[in-house]
Amino acid sequence: MNVIATSVFDIFKIGPGPSSSHTLGPMKAAGRFRQACAGLKKAALEKATAVEVSLYGSLATTGKGHGTDRSVIAGLLGWDPETVDPDAFDPLGTDPKAVYTFCAGKKEIPFRAGDIHFDTTPGNLPHPNTMVFRLKAGEGILLEQEYYSVGGGFILCRGEAEHPRPIPPIPYASMHQLRAQMDRLNIGLVELLRRNEAVVSGLDAERTDKGLDAIIDAMVSAVERGLATDAILPGPIGLARKAPVLLRRAQTIPDSPERFVILLNTYALAASEENAAGHRVVTAPTSGSSGIIPGIIYFAAKHLGISRELIREGLLVAGAVGGITRHNASISGAEVGCQGEVGVASAMAAAMIAHIRGCGMAVIENAAEIALEHHLGLTCDPIGGYVQIPCIERNAVGAVHAYNAYLLASAGDPARQKIDFDAVVEAMLETGRDMSERYKETARAGLAVCSIRC
Numbered sequence: 001m002n003v004i005a006t007s008v009f010d011i012f013k014i015g016p017g018p019s020s021s022h023t024l025g026p027m028k029a030a031g032r033f034r035q036a037c038a039g040l041k042k043a044a045l046e047k048a049t050a051v052e053v054s055l056y057g058s059l060a061t062t063g064k065g066h067g068t069d070r071s072v073i074a075g076l077l078g079w080d081p082e083t084v085d086p087d088a089f090d091p092l093g094t095d096p097k098a099v100y101t102f103c104a105g106k107k108e109i110p111f112r113a114g115d116i117h118f119d120t121t122p123g124n125l126p127h128p129n130t131m132v133f134r135l136k137a138g139e140g141i142l143l144e145q146e147y148y149s150v151g152g153g154f155i156l157c158r159g160e161a162e163h164p165r166p167i168p169p170i171p172y173a174s175m176h177q178l179r180a181q182m183d184r185l186n187i188g189l190v191e192l193l194r195r196n197e198a199v200v201s202g203l204d205a206e207r208t209d210k211g212l213d214a215i216i217d218a219m220v221s222a223v224e225r226g227l228a229t230d231a232i233l234p235g236p237i238g239l240a241r242k243a244p245v246l247l248r249r250a251q252t253i254p255d256s257p258e259r260f261v262i263l264l265n266t267y268a269l270a271a272s273e274e275n276a277a278g279h280r281v282v283t284a285p286t287s288g289s290s291g292i293i294p295g296i297i298y299f300a301a302k303h304l305g306i307s308r309e310l311i312r313e314g315l316l317v318a319g320a321v322g323g324i325t326r327h328n329a330s331i332s333g334a335e336v337g338c339q340g341e342v343g344v345a346s347a348m349a350a351a352m353i354a355h356i357r358g359c360g361m362a363v364i365e366n367a368a369e370i371a372l373e374h375h376l377g378l379t380c381d382p383i384g385g386y387v388q389i390p391c392i393e394r395n396a397v398g399a400v401h402a403y404n405a406y407l408l409a410s411a412g413d414p415a416r417q418k419i420d421f422d423a424v425v426e427a428m429l430e431t432g433r434d435m436s437e438r439y440k441e442t443a444r445a446g447l448a449v450c451s452i453r454c
């Protein structure tokens with residue numbers, strides 16, 4: 001069995017927005033290339049004169065809007081995505097004359113934003129998000145590495161399998177197998193996930209909780225920053241933030257079903273707008289979909305009185321849903337469209353809500369299934385390649401949709417559910433394979449084109 005060995009900390013990663021595949025992944029790849037260069041022999045490094053990066057596929061067509069060049073520069077400079085200072089990060093790459101220093105060991109090599117090339121030439125690529133890094137000595141190449149940003153901030157180097165991880169003690173490769181293991185061992189979902197997490201990440205319970213708390217805190221602060229900022233979002237669209245406007249509206253109306261929905265929308269928008277601004281967010285499972293789970297967590301803690309421990313558990317449950325989907329399909333908009341980003345985030349959130357509302361495994365699975373089922377076929381067509389329209393509102397809609405999926409799942413007899421989660425994941429993969437490449441984060445179809453014509 002090709003088991004899932006994904007840690008919850010692989011799914012939820014702190015880093016700058018707006019796109020895990022176009023921002024976080026390239027930043028990590030540039031950082032890995034920097035380390036690889038530092039490992040070259042001193043005599044080779046002495047000859048180095050330049051560093052050059054080529055971006056292909058979706059990274060080339062929408063990389064400008066996603067700030068891929070800025071992220072590559074930050075990675076080449078050796079900055080850490082988790083601790084990057086937004087004030088220093090924002091201006092990177094904006095001045096074509098600015099000279100940066102790439103340090104390979106003790107060797108310092110100057111480079112500019114112009115050394116990062118967006119190559120939109122059509123061709124057969126090994127992956128829709130391909131990038132090539134070169135360390136040069138004059139016209140010669142000292143080191144060349146090809147990376148693929150495979151979604152959710154995960155990267156692969158050419159010829160490299162995913163990093164081998166310890167096999168979890170309770171292995172599973174699908175939702176069906178996860179359920180079977182729970183039945184076989186007669187243990188609860190969270191107990192099973194915690195046992196596996198301890199082996200896969202190597203963290204004891206205390207350190208796991210500390211890590212989960214850091215994720216929750218980063219999510220909460222993204223929501224709170226978004227609620228407190230009225231600024232126009234960066235980029236040529238000139239999009240005004242909506243979260244503070246909705247919050248003010250919610251504050252004027254009494255507790256009611258309408259206020260409930262407004263607040264759920266508001267919190268998801270707030271985190272998503274912070275992502276669009278390129279600020280620090282948490283992939284959940286991607287940056288483009290990083291408003292949904294933080295919005296629900298914020299809502300649950302503030303308005304439903306859900307405890308920190310239950311929210312930690314909810315993250316583990318959501319992480320398991322994301323891990324199963326990534327293992328058997330994809331969480332990358334460039335591979336399967338937005339169904340793999342907002343659709344999966346909504347499924348993860350629905351499972352999380354079901355858990356924190358005290359539901360059992362059958363309802364948790366059904367909630368995730370319903371949420372993903374009704375995102376099948378969702379394309380990725382961001383206007384101008386900016387993670388703003390339709391992405392930001394789509395996060396708000398995805399959060400409300402997740403709550404609705406939980407309500408639907410918890411209303412009926414779970415045993416009567418006709419479609420299981422694994423089936424809908426398979427359907428998502430098949431739909432993604434049939435989807436035209438133009439609808440996979442290229443900004444060459446759908447809204448990205450029609451909005452210009454209108």
Ligand code: SF4
Nearest residue numbers: 288333338341380391
């Ligand atoms: S449309 Fe969806 S998949 Fe595409 S960039 Fe926006 S959030 Fe990501």
